[in-house]
Amino acid sequence: MTSAQVVTVALVVAAVLAVIRFERFCLRDLAATRDVDLQYLTRTGWLACILFAIPVGGIVFLYSGKLR
Numbered sequence: 001m002t003s004a005q006v007v008t009v010a011l012v013v014a015a016v017l018a019v020i021r022f023e024r025f026c027l028r029d030l031a032a033t034r035d036v037d038l039q040y041l042t043r044t045g046w047l048a049c050i051l052f053a054i055p056v057g058g059i060v061f062l063y064s065g066k067l068r
Contacts, residue, residue: 019055026050026058030065037067 001009030046038046046065049057 022055022058023050026061030061033066039065039067041065 027047027050030043030050035043041049046057046061050061051057053060
């Protein structure tokens, strides 16, 4: 393996780990949010959005899914 390949693999692994951590953060935040504080979708809807639209679903949830 060349050094360029090693760097590429390291960057891909770092990016995947960052996305996994972000998804975990969003799911924990969803679990901690009360039902009355959710906007636009139910808890199940936000769960599906976060899990199936990675990472856009999490970003949308954090931006507009909760009352502030």
